[in-house]
Structure formats: C-alpha cells, structure tokens
Amino acid sequence: MERHKLGYCKAFLQRTNTTWHSWICYIKEEVEPHFHRFYLDTLDEFSKEELIKIIFVDSGFILELFCRYHSKNWSKDDVCLSKSWLESIIRLDLLLLENQLPFSLLESLFNKFFTNRSNHNIPSFIVLTFDYFDYFNKSNLSYDNTGIEHFTDLIRTFHLQHPPQKRPSRTNEEIVTHLPSATELSEAGVRIKVNKESECLLNWTFSGRVLRIPELVVEDWTEILFRNMVAFEQCHYPDKSYITDYVAVMDFLINTSRDVDILVRKGVLVNWLGDADSVADLFNGLMKNIVQTNDSSEYFRICKELSAFQRNPWHNLKSTLRRDYCKSPWQTAATIAGILLLILSLIQSVCSVLQVIQQYNAPSKTW
Numbered sequence: 001m002e003r004h005k006l007g008y009c010k011a012f013l014q015r016t017n018t019t020w021h022s023w024i025c026y027i028k029e030e031v032e033p034h035f036h037r038f039y040l041d042t043l044d045e046f047s048k049e050e051l052i053k054i055i056f057v058d059s060g061f062i063l064e065l066f067c068r069y070h071s072k073n074w075s076k077d078d079v080c081l082s083k084s085w086l087e088s089i090i091r092l093d094l095l096l097l098e099n100q101l102p103f104s105l106l107e108s109l110f111n112k113f114f115t116n117r118s119n120h121n122i123p124s125f126i127v128l129t130f131d132y133f134d135y136f137n138k139s140n141l142s143y144d145n146t147g148i149e150h151f152t153d154l155i156r157t158f159h160l161q162h163p164p165q166k167r168p169s170r171t172n173e174e175i176v177t178h179l180p181s182a183t184e185l186s187e188a189g190v191r192i193k194v195n196k197e198s199e200c201l202l203n204w205t206f207s208g209r210v211l212r213i214p215e216l217v218v219e220d221w222t223e224i225l226f227r228n229m230v231a232f233e234q235c236h237y238p239d240k241s242y243i244t245d246y247v248a249v250m251d252f253l254i255n256t257s258r259d260v261d262i263l264v265r266k267g268v269l270v271n272w273l274g275d276a277d278s279v280a281d282l283f284n285g286l287m288k289n290i291v292q293t294n295d296s297s298e299y300f301r302i303c304k305e306l307s308a309f310q311r312n313p314w315h316n317l318k319s320t321l322r323r324d325y326c327k328s329p330w331q332t333a334a335t336i337a338g339i340l341l342l343i344l345s346l347i348q349s350v351c352s353v354l355q356v357i358q359q360y361n362a363p364s365k366t367w
Contacts, residue, residue, distance in 0.1 A: 002057070004080055009060030015067065016113040026112060027055050031105060038102045058101055059109050062094070066128040071121065091133070092221050097228045097235075100150035103129075129154065136225075139199035149236075156229045160242055161200035175292050176303045179252035180310040182259040185211065188310040194267035201246045206302045209309065213263075219272040223282050230290060245296050247286045249303065254283045 013023060032052055046054070065081075068074050074081045081087055093099060110125040122128070130143040133151070136158045148154050182192060195203055195212040205212045216222075226247060233241040254260055257276035263269040264276070273279055 005057050005061040008064040008080070009057055012060045012064035012067070015064065016115075018113045023060070023113065024052065024056060026109075027052050027059075031055060031109070035102075035105070038105075055101070055105075059106055062101070062106060063110055063114075063125075065090070066125070066132050067122055070123070070128050070131050088221075092224055094151050095155055095225065095228060097152050097231050100152055103148045103150050103153075133158070152228050152232045155225060156232060156243060159201055159225075159229065161198070176248065176252065176300060178307060179249060179303045180307060181255045182253050182262045183256070184310055185253075185306060186262055188312075190306065190309060192262065192266045192268060202242055202296075202298075204249075204299065204302055206305055211302075211306065213268045215268060215270060217270040217272060218279050218282070223286070226286055230286065234290065241292070242296065244290060244292060245299050247283070248290075248292060249299055250283050251287045252303070254280050256280055 013020065032048065032055065035051065035055065068081060076082050079086055080090060107125045114122065126143050130137060133154060136155055139161050141158060141161060186192065189209055191210045193210055193212050195205065195214045198214055201214055201216065203214050226243065229243045230247055233244050257280050260269065260271065260276040260279045264271050269279065271279055
C-alpha cells in the first residue's frame with residue numbers, strides 16, 4: 001500500500017497544481033506543531049521528519065482517494081478502486097480508531113491546496129467524505145452536521161442518527177445488571193417486533209407487551225465497526241457511550257443461536273453471516289474488557305420493565321397457554337371445542353349427581 005499511497009499523493013499534487021516542497025512546508029510549519037495535541041504520548045516514538053512524512057503520505061492518499069471515488073474516474077490499473085475486495089478493505093481500514101487523522105487537519109489541507117474545485121467539479125471535503133462512506137449512512141443523514149472529529153466519529157454519528165439534543169439522557173447512576181434473553185422474553189409473552197419507523201439504533205420502545213427494536217444488518221464488518229465505535233466511546237465519550245449501551249443490551253438479549261433465530265424471525269436482525277452461532281459469538285464478545293459506569297435512563301427503564309414482566313407468573317401462564325394451545329386458528333378452535341366439551345361433560349355429571357341425590361331423598365311410596 002505504501003507504493004500506492006505515494007502514487008496517490010503525486011496525483012493529488014498534480015490535480016491541485018501543488019509542488020512537493022510547498023505541501024511539505026505547509027505541513028511542517030502549520031500542521032505538525034499543532035498535531036500533537038490530538039494524541040497522547042504515542043507520537044514520541046516518531047521523529048519530526050517521520051511524523052511529517054506520515055501526515056504527508058496519508059493525507060495525500062485520502063484526499064486523492066475521495067476525489068477519484070466522487071468523480072468515478074479511475075483506470076483498470078487503479079487497484080485501490082477497480083478491485084472491489086481491496087476497496088472494501090481500504091474503507092474499513094480508514095475506520096479503525098488507531099488509523100485516524102483529525103478531520104479538521106484533512107479539511108484544512110484540502111481547502112488550502114484545492115482552491116479551484118469548481119474546475120474539477122469537486123465539492124467540499126465534508127461532501128466527499130459523506131459520499132465515500134455513503135453505504136453506512138442508512139438514513140441519509142445530512143452533511144450539515146459539524147464537529148466531526150474523524151472518520152470513526154462519523155460512523156458513530158451515522159449509527160446514532162439522533163441529533164445530540166434528542167439523544168437519551170444518561171443521568172442515570174445505575175447500570176443494567178440483568179435482562180432476560182430473547183428466548184426468555186418470548187416465553188414470557190413479550191412480542192418482539194422490528195421498529196421500522198426509525199433508523200437510529202437507540203430507538204427501543206416497550207409498551208404493553210410489545211418490544212420494538214430497530215433493524216440491524218449483521219455482516220462481515222459489523223464486528224469491526226462496533227469494536228472501534230465502542231473503543232472510541234471508552235476513550236472520549238464515557239458519559240455519552242450510546243453505542244456501548246446498545247451493545248450491552250444486545251449482549252444480554254442474545255445468549256445462544258436460538259435467541260438469534262428469534263430476532264431474525266422477527267426482523268430485528270438481518271443475518272448476512274449465515275451462521276446464527278457466529279452472530280451470538282459476535283455480540284457475546286463485544287463487551288469483553290469494556291467498563292460501564294452508567295446506562296441511559298431510557299434503556300435502564302426498558303430493561304427494568306422487561307425483567308419485571310418476565311418474572312410475573314401470570315404472564316408466563318398466559319404465554320404457555322397461547323404457545324401450547326393457540327398456535328393456529330384450528331388449534332384455537334380445537335382448544336375451545338375441548339373446553340366446551342369439558343364444561344358440558346361437567347354439567348352432565350353434576351346433573352346426574354343431583355338426580356341421584358333427588359331420588360335418594362324422595363319419600364318412599366306406601367301401599
């Protein structure tokens with residue numbers, strides 16, 4: 001990839017009529033001095049020259065990649081875009097938390113050297129970014145959103161969908177310690193349905209005995225995305241760990257492949273992995289070594305109500321009756337007919353007993 005990165009850097013300089021010297025000087029004087037504040041002490045292992053080279057190569061590659069992808073103009077020799085498998089790997093690699101360059105840095109470099117975008121039909125960098133990661137923007141979130149830190153932060157925003165002021169409150173001081181699995185909830189009479197009205201993962205509702213959960217497509221890169229979003233929240237958003245809350249509740253809800261099958265059957269999960277055990281292992285492993293200090297108040301309330309519903313013996317009895325005797329209209333009709341027959345038989349027996357008692361108590365006939 002280093003060879004392809006350098007090729008992309010050269011192409012971007014040609015696209016913007018920029019020299020290597022001016023590009024490196026700008027990074028050295030304007031970017032590198034402020035670069036350290038975005039990171040901890042992990043950059044001490046690099047010299048100033050090495051760090052400038054990293055910024056130069058990676059930023060040039062990303063800017064040229066986004067421009068080519070937007071214009072849909074690349075040759076068959078461009079393996080980064082012409083080979084679908086490599087294109088997918090690069091896109092996922094750009095989402096890894098440890099690979100992030102600050103979004104503000106990339107945007108400043110783009111604006112500094114790409115002064116004639118209109119001549120190339122190239123929009124702003126935020127539009128290019130949304131275009132490149134469009135597959136993950138399921139609800140067409142507007143790119144008017146500001147304050148994006150980097151690409152991992154953008155993917156997290158795509159999954160949350162809610163604007164910050166409408167996200168669930170996290171003032172709750174407690175965490176969820178138990179939630180019945182999907183199998184246990186179904187056996188207790190909870191009806192699990194997919195929430196088709198919202199693309200946001202946070203929009204869980206429980207009303208009556210109906211639990212509505214937004215749809216999630218589970219595919220090959222789902223684990224990569226969630227691991228990096230959770231790691232990002234652990235580092236930067238411990239008090240706004242919405243994705244971590246979602247993963248924790250799903251971990252409770254899914255214990256075995258049977259739980260996965262229920263959620264797939266209800267439309268909550270779309271299993272593109274094929275194997276239900278793989279999906280169960282995925283969610284069971286996401287919360288390893290993750291620290292939670294509190295949960296959103298809405299999630300805590302829903303989990304508490306679901307646990308109380310599942311423990312109610314009356315709900316379990318009704319669910320058993322529905323499951324064992326009322327699965328289909330014919331079975332329901334047969335059950336009702338059986339109950340009526342039982343009642344009629346009971347009435348007949350009572351009448352027979354009353355008749356015997358009446359005959360026994362009747363006065364004997366004198367001659």
